[in-house]
Amino acid sequence: MSTSYVHLTVRALPGTLLFHDWTEALELWRRLRAAFPDTKAMCLMPNHPHVVAEADGARRRLSGVMSGYARWRGAKRGHDAHCWAVQPPAQPLPDLQHLRRTIRYVLLNPCRARLVDDPLAWPLSTHRDHVGLGDPALAVRDPAGFHAWVSGDPSVSVTGTRLPELELGAPLRALEDAVGAVLRLTPAEVRGSARGRALALRAAVVSEHTEATALATWLGISESLVYRRIKSLPPRRSLSREPLLAAVLRVAGDPRFGPLVLPPRAMPTRPEAWRLRPAENAGA
DSSP states (O other): OOSOEEEEEOOBSTTOOSOSSHHHHHHHHHHHHHHOTTOSEEEEETTEEEEEEESTTHHHHHHHHHHHHHHHHHHHHTSOOOOBOOOOOOEEEOSHHHHHHHHHHHHTHHHHTTSOSSGGGOSSBTHHHHTTSSOGGGOOSOHHHHHHHHHOSTTTOTTOOOOOOOOOOOOHHHHHHHHHHHHTOOHHHHHHSHHHHHHHHHHHHHTTOOOHHHHHHHHTOOHHHHHHHHHHOOOGGGGGGOHHHHHHHHHTTOTTSOOSOOOGGGSOSSGGGOOOOHHHHHTO
């Protein structure tokens, strides 16, 4: 490898959860993604993160995330901000074999911890991004092969699991949930952000939901904006040039991509009990 990579991790204090609700979880996730925009793999577990990134300055960047999040978390909860244990040294990944093995290990963490049964079902992991169902900047060249390699593990299924395929006609609720899954937004954030509303509207119109009044009411926008959006939509054959829209249409209705709606009071209070399944999430 011409570029040097390392594996970084740091744990919360014993018995401590880093987040008690999705607001906290997504705050930490976004800070990690901002600090490591070109990560090779990332996964945020309830009591520790994993990051595979270029070695230069990596440990310092993770330290910045740790201290910034601890202050934010402390201010939000109104008590002492301290939540991290001592940060261990970065683990060098000297060759491609070590790098590949570590990437797979990181992305399978939620399955091996029995938090979910499929790496696609854990929203706080870059696996979705690598296989074209999230941030396009992290997509790999062979999503199907990559997913087969990661999901074909005994902790998941020795035969691997399927990637969702493009299907049109999903109901509006499923499309809204899919937008949240792809952009990693809570339902309130989907409706409250211009980006979330725009993507939801495009997905709805492509899925042949064209009743302007219903769409305007659904997203809390004007009917004139709905009409303009309908006129500006690209033909379906061009979806390959809009990866986020294509991703939404692929994951809509797939139970592995449930909405981030589990209320804080329902979150387990011990790291070893923090198990989240899409079916539970969708019913919360």
